[in-house]
Amino acid sequence: MQVEAIYHQGQIRFKRPVRFKYDDFSITVIVPEEAIAVYDEITELPASVSDAAHSMLDRIKNILGEHFHPRPEASIQQDREALFEALEEKYLR
Amino acid sequence: MKNLVLDVNVLLDLWLQRVPEKVLFFIAELIAKGENKNYWTWVSSSSLSTLEYIARRELKKGGMEGEQAKQATHALIADLLANVRLLTQFGFQQVMALQLSNDVEDAQIVMAASNLQGSTAIVTNEKRFQTGGEVAQLSLLEVNTWLRQDENRSVEFIDLKTQQDAIRPQLEHNIHRVLAHGQYIMGPEVQELEEVLAGYVGVKHCIAASSGTDTLLIALMALGIGSGDEVITTPFTFIATGEMIALAGAKPVFVDIDPLTYNIDPNLIEAAISSRTKAIMPVSLYGQCADFDAINLIAEKYNLPVIEDGAQSFGARYKGRRSCGLSTIGSTSFFPSKPLGCYGDGGALFTNDDALAKAMREIRVHGQDRRYHHPRIGINGRMDTIQAAVLLAKMKVFEEEVTARARIGARYSEFLRDVAVTPYIAPENRSVYAQYTVQVENRDEVQQRLKEFGVPTAAHYPVPLHLQLAFSCFGSSDGSCPVSEAASNKVMSLPMHPFLTEETMSTVVRSWREAII
Ligand SMILES: Cc1ncc(COP(=O)(O)O)c(C=O)c1O
Numbered sequence: 001m002q003v004e005a006i007y008h009q010g011q012i013r014f015k016r017p018v019r020f021k022y023d024d025f026s027i028t029v030i031v032p033e034e035a036i037a038v039y040d041e042i043t044e045l046p047a048s049v050s051d052a053a054h055s056m057l058d059r060i061k062n063i064l065g066e067h068f069h070p071r072p073e074a075s076i077q078q079d080r081e082a083l084f085e086a087l088e089e090k091y092l093r
Numbered sequence: 094m095k096n097l098v099l100d101v102n103v104l105l106d107l108w109l110q111r112v113p114e115k116v117l118f119f120i121a122e123l124i125a126k127g128e129n130k131n132y133w134t135w136v137s138s139s140s141l142s143t144l145e146y147i148a149r150r151e152l153k154k155g156g157m158e159g160e161q162a163k164q165a166t167h168a169l170i171a172d173l174l175a176n177v178r179l180l181t182q183f184g185f186q187q188v189m190a191l192q193l194s195n196d197v198e199d200a201q202i203v204m205a206a207s208n209l210q211g212s213t214a215i216v217t218n219e220k221r222f223q224t225g226g227e228v229a230q231l232s233l234l235e236v237n238t239w240l241r242q243d244e245n246r247s248v249e250f251i252d253l254k255t256q257q258d259a260i261r262p263q264l265e266h267n268i269h270r271v272l273a274h275g276q277y278i279m280g281p282e283v284q285e286l287e288e289v290l291a292g293y294v295g296v297k298h299c300i301a302a303s304s305g306t307d308t309l310l311i312a313l314m315a316l317g318i319g320s321g322d323e324v325i326t327t328p329f330t331f332i333a334t335g336e337m338i339a340l341a342g343a344k345p346v347f348v349d350i351d352p353l354t355y356n357i358d359p360n361l362i363e364a365a366i367s368s369r370t371k372a373i374m375p376v377s378l379y380g381q382c383a384d385f386d387a388i389n390l391i392a393e394k395y396n397l398p399v400i401e402d403g404a405q406s407f408g409a410r411y412k413g414r415r416s417c418g419l420s421t422i423g424s425t426s427f428f429p430s431k432p433l434g435c436y437g438d439g440g441a442l443f444t445n446d447d448a449l450a451k452a453m454r455e456i457r458v459h460g461q462d463r464r465y466h467h468p469r470i471g472i473n474g475r476m477d478t479i480q481a482a483v484l485l486a487k488m489k490v491f492e493e494e495v496t497a498r499a500r501i502g503a504r505y506s507e508f509l510r511d512v513a514v515t516p517y518i519a520p521e522n523r524s525v526y527a528q529y530t531v532q533v534e535n536r537d538e539v540q541q542r543l544k545e546f547g548v549p550t551a552a553h554y555p556v557p558l559h560l561q562l563a564f565s566c567f568g569s570s571d572g573s574c575p576v577s578e579a580a581s582n583k584v585m586s587l588p589m590h591p592f593l594t595e596e597t598m599s600t601v602v603r604s605w606r607e608a609i610i
Contacts, residue, residue, distance in 0.1 A: 049118045052125035056176065057117060060108065063168040067157050071111045076219045079102055079147050082154075086146035 005029070094255050094592070095132040095240060097123060098180065098206045100217035101140045101147070103233065108148050108169050119233060123216070124176050132240055133258060135209070136173065137180045139201035145170060178262050180205035194223045203228060209261070210254035212244050248588050248597055250549040251430045255592040256494075260486045267482035279458075280478030282485060287441075289488050294418040296443045298450035301476040302457055305404040305426020305440035309337035311474050312400045312422045312442060313372070315452035318343050322371040326402075327357040328557040328569075329577040330376040334402050335558040343371065344567055347559040349574040353517040355379060355530075355584075358576070359387035366395055373399045377406035377416050379553070379586075380432060380498070380527035381518055385411055385419040392420075400424060404440070405527035407433045408495040412521045417443040422453075427484060432498065432525045433491055435480040495525055497591035501598070502526035505587070508602040512609060514583075528553050529589040533609065536585050542608035548601050551586045 004015045012029065061068045106112045107120040123134055145166050152162040182201055186208075190200035199222055206213050206228045214229035214236075215222055222230055231239050257264065271280060283301050291299035302308045318324060320342040326334055328347035335345040348365045351358045357375045373392055375383035385401070392399045399420035403409075406416040407425040417423025425431075427439035442453050452469070455462055460471030502524060506515040514532035518524045530553060533539050540550050557577040559569035571578070587601055 050122060050125060050127055052127050053118055053121040056121040056125045056172070059172050060121075060169065063165050063172070064108075064152075067152060067155055067165070069110060070113075071109050071151075071155070073111050074102075074105070074109075076102060076221070079105060082147045082150045083143060086150040089150075090146075 007031075007035075094211050094258060095244065096135055096206070096209045096211055096213040096258060097132050097231075097236070097240075098135045098137060098202065098209075098213060098215045098228075099123065099177070100202065100215055100219075101143050102218045103216050104136070104140075104144055104173065105147055105151070106218070108144075109151050116233065123236070124173065126176050133178055134176075135178045135180050135206070137182070137202040137205045139182050139198060139205065141170060143198060144173075180208070181265055183208075193225075196221075199223070209258050211258050212246075214239055243596060248548050248600060249590070250551065250586075250588045252590045252592050253429060253434070256487075256490075256590075260490055263486040263489060264483065267486045268479060271478050271482045277478050279475060280481070282478050282481035283476055286476075286481040286484050286488075289485065290441055291443065293488070293491075294415045294423065294443050296418045296423070297445045297447070298443065300442040300450065300453045300457060301481060302440045302442060302474045303476055304438040304474075305402075305424065305428060305431075306333040306337060307472065307474040308424040308426070308440040308442045309333060309374075309400070309402060310340060310472065311453050311456045312424055313337060313341040313343070314456050314471070315422075315449050316372055316398055316400075318371045321369060323367060323369040324372045324374050325357075325362060325365050325370060326374040327376050327378075327577070328559040328574045329355055329554065329580060330378060330402065330558060331404070331554065332558065332561065332563070333404070334374060334376055335561075335564060338374065339564070339567075344369075345558070345564065346370070347557075347569055347574055347577075349576045350580065351384075352576045352580070354381055354383070354519060354522075355580060356381065356383035357388070359384050359391065362388065362391050366391075366397075370395065370397060373397055374402055375399065375420075376402040376404075377409060379516065379530050380406050380409050380525035381516075381522050382406055382409050382411035382416050382419060384519070389420060398422065404428070404431065406525060407431065408491060408498075408525040410523040416525075417441075418445075421446065422449060427480065432495070432527050433484065433487060435483045435487075437477065437480050439476050439480045439484065441476075494591040498526045498589075499523055501589070501591065501593050502529055504595075505529050505589075505598060505602075508598060509605065512606055526589055528586040530584050530586045532580070532583040533585050534583065536583060539605075539608045540585060543604055546604035546608065548604045548608075549588060552581075552584060553586050554584075555581055557581050 003018055005012045103120060107117055110117060148169060149162045149166045152165055153159060182205055186204045190197055190204045193203060194200040202215060203222050203224050206215055214231045216231050216236060220230040224230060287299040287301050302311060318341050322343040323346045324338040324343050325346045325348055327350055329350045338345040346365050348357055348361045350356060355378045373388060375388055377383050388399055401417060401420045401423045403416040403423050404426035409416040411419055417425050423443035425441050427433055427435040429436060444450050455469060456471035457474040458471060460467045460469035462468055509515050516530060543550050557574060558564055559574055560571060
């Protein structure tokens with residue numbers, strides 16, 4: 001079924017009450033294109049990147065070696081999951 | 094200065110290259126140390142373990158071997174710490190953090206951010222923080238705009254808050270060091286400070302003390318000045334200068350000031366010297382040294398010691414030499430609003446004379462030369478260890494502040510030259526502008542109007558000492574120091590501190606122009 005919802009600061013709220021059988025399940029949300037912020041809109045990057053920022057990125061490259069490469073964007077939820085996995089690994093195994 | 098507190102997700106975006114290259118540079122720019130930034134970048138110490146866990150996990154997931162992921166993560170954190178400032182998590186704020194949000198980690202970031210004094214924003218990919226409005230939340234896209242916005246803070250006469258943010262990590266470190274070792278009286282920081290200050294002023298001895306008032310008394314006592322003696326000084330100063338002479342039992346002999354510098358006029362000193370004169374005590378008012386070459390010459394002729402009351406001039410230079418190192422004894426104050434101020438009362442004495450240094454050290458601690466042995470009368474004039482710890486943190490940035498003060502003072506004068514009697518700084522002097530003081534005819538009215546415009550001002554000083562009731566017993570009368578009397582009716586100090594921005598100065602100057610009409 002389709003339900004209208006309001007997004008407000010990180011939370012989605014249904015416009016009318018719906019009761020669910022389960023606590024967890026996945027849903028698909030249609031987000032209007034114009035609401036999506038894209039990083040390309042950071043048009044105001046400093047005209048020239050400072051040497052300090054360049055060398056910071058170089059140091060990160062150095063630390064990561066071949067593992068310095070683009071990765072997909074991640075949500076807070078995904079970061080949280082990674083944290084839980086790491087905590088599990090440390091304390092439960 | 095504004096404060097940016099970086100959320101975990103923004104740092105992970107950088108470390109794990111989860112955003113386009115352009116954005117990586119943007120984040121790196123926020124973190125990397127740089128000159129001319131109008132903000133400081135912070136990370137809450139509560140974020141570090143989360144950062145460590147997630148980065149390590151993600152690197153491992155991407156195929157990095159376990160030990161290598163651990164080392165790489167450590168190296169990333171180390172690099173971060175070398176660039177950003179860390180926000181402290183105080184134990185006493187944790188209950189509040191728990192009440193603030195269900196997510197303790199997020200609440201810890203908010204609590205830590207709210208300890209900062211200037212405008213503060215958390216930079217995050219998800220505005221999930223319950224900040225109560227005190228701390229802003231920004232996406233990376235909003236950072237530039239926020240940084241450009243005016244801080245909208247009221248004009249402050251002296252801004253100790255920005256300075257506190259500037260030195261917060263060092264300040265916390267130093268104060269907690271004292272809490273840990275527990276030597277609250279004459280702890281190791283006091284001696285450390287004395288060494289730093291003596292080196293800074295360029296003299297052999299520094300004796301840290303309880304205030305810039307007590308230092309004057311200690312200096313007079315060390316010189317053996319007391320009943321029946323006279324000390325030549327200026328009437329255009331804070332009460333403590335004359336008050337300590339009187340408290341020592343001597344008579345303050347007030348000599349009028351130079352109308353340009355407001356400091357004692359050396360040309361008038363000789364006429365005031367009598368057989369009872371035992372010292373000359375010039376004040377380096379508003380942060381500008383008195384004319385010490387001229388004063389010392391007269392003192393030498395009459396074999397008199399010279400005590401500089403440098404309560405307002407610490408950091409100033411006279412012919413290249415630093416205030417407090419220009420005469421027999423230099424005395425200064427670390428009252429919080431002074432150019433170098435602690436978080437309470439404090440002061441220091443300076444001299445190259447070994448015997449005087451010994452005497453002043455003894456007088457500072459009840460005249461004792463070793464525990465419970467008192468060859469002379471003294472006072473309790475010690476500096477608290479905690480204050481020494483604060484001053485040590487402040488000394489790390491002091492010279493930068495001195496430079497900023499000189500720049501701001503000069504800039505004010507450019508702005509005001511055509512509409513006010515601006516301070517005259519003699520060519521041989523570099524003032525620290527403890528006060529930026531101008532003259533105005535109808536002071537009360539102008540002060541009131543400026544107050545209405547939100548610009549705080551002060552009159553330093555509305556009554557010269559020779560006309561204070563407390564000194565009436567010394568017989569000075571109206572008209573005896575005409576230059577001081579005239580100045581005391583007109584002087585007015587404007588907001589002055591090393592963090593004064595061009596915008597705030599413009600506000601003050603605009604208000605001034607309207608107020609004097
Ligand atoms: C010229 C002068 N002398 C002495 C003092 C006394 O210093 P303190 O407040 O540290 O006792 C002050 C401070 O206001 C001062 O301005």
